[in-house]
Amino acid sequence: MNGHGGRGGGTSSKSVLARGLSLLDAFATGEPELSLAQIAARSGLPKPTAHRLLGELVEWGALERSAPGHYRLASKLFRLGQLVPKHRLLREAALPQLERLQAETGENVHLAVPDSVYTLFLEKLTGRESMTIGSRVGGRMHSHCTATGKVFLAWGGRSRLREVVDAGLPRLTPRTIVLPGLLHQDLERTAARGVGINQEEAEPGVSAIAAPVLGARGQVVAALSVTGRAHGLDLDRLGGVVRAAASAMSRTLVRHTG
The missing domain is CATH 3.30.450.40 (GAF domain)
Structure with missing residues (x-):
């Protein structure tokens, strides 16, 4: 029961929303930008999963790519705040x-x-x-x-x-x-x-x-x-x-x- 779809334990048991929020929470310490490796480590998600979800957050406007493999918070979150x-x-x-x-x-x-x-x-x-x-x-x-x-x-x-x-x-x-x-x-x-x-x-x-x-x-x-x-x-x-x-x-x- 450790397959995808939220039925197993660990990170796979989290909803997509919860995993996406954990990526955003990686920025809570205040650094202006983070690498994929830093975000994955702080969120506890595998790099491939983090990379895929980061792409969706970029598309939605919550994040933007500041350099290859690096991300920073985007203005949409500020506007909502x-x-x-x-x-x-x-x-x-x-x-x-x-x-x-x-x-x-x-x-x-x-x-x-x-x-x-x-x-x-x-x-x-x-x-x-x-x-x-x-x-x-x-x-x-x-x-x-x-x-x-x-x-x-x-x-x-x-x-x-x-x-x-x-x-x-x-x-x-x-x-x-x-x-x-x-x-x-x-x-x-x-x-x-x-x-x-x-x-x-x-x-x-x-x-x-x-x-x-x-x-x-x-x-x-x-x-x-x-x-x-x-x-x-x-x-x-x-x-x-x-x-x-x-x-x-x-x-x-x-x-x-x-």
């Missing part, structure tokens, strides 16, 4: 505040939401004098080492923190917090001061500060952040600026959803 009602509402409410933050600070500014053990960036505006950083719209970064991610952990309850710790705390820089006890202490400080701070924990030379955005029921639904050179950000001054922007966005959300 923009239609998610919750994310569209958050982006519309955030944009005026992001523009103000960008104008006032000259730095990179973000809107992010929690996504499993990650922080997912829904919007990014690049500052006029800002440095190049690794974040991008639609990209994800680990929660334990990002300012927005720390917001979600500090106000997300024990279950979210446990999920992140159980998934592992990878060290991305010498300053990344990788011990659960130290992370817990850092999150207590985050809640006490009202902002999450990343000091060169995700990228060397890059720091950020983020504040929580609240929904109609008072729950944290998103975060706004300012990111720039570690030695150029006045975190004390920016704390009040980012909190004010997040509070203004929260009021907008309440008016539209309350």
Whole structure:
């Protein structure tokens, strides 16, 4: 009973849809392009099966070939993502505040939401004098080492923190917090001061500060952040600026959803 058609075990028992989604999920780590071998390994599918399904995803518009044997996400997925009602509402409410933050600070500014053990960036505006950083719209970064991610952990309850710790705390820089006890202490400080701070924990030379955005029921639904050179950000001054922007966005959300 190990033939084709979904009757056997292992990968053959998955539906075509499930196998296709596993190929797309291979891109979840944020790399701009992947080879056939990388995609097959991450999805657990044989190369011939992966190659055939990748061809169908290219034809549908979810992927495009970036080079022989290499693939990247295509714009159709981005267009569909923009239609998610919750994310569209958050982006519309955030944009005026992001523009103000960008104008006032000259730095990179973000809107992010929690996504499993990650922080997912829904919007990014690049500052006029800002440095190049690794974040991008639609990209994800680990929660334990990002300012927005720390917001979600500090106000997300024990279950979210446990999920992140159980998934592992990878060290991305010498300053990344990788011990659960130290992370817990850092999150207590985050809640006490009202902002999450990343000091060169995700990228060397890059720091950020983020504040929580609240929904109609008072729950944290998103975060706004300012990111720039570690030695150029006045975190004390920016704390009040980012909190004010997040509070203004929260009021907008309440008016539209309350």
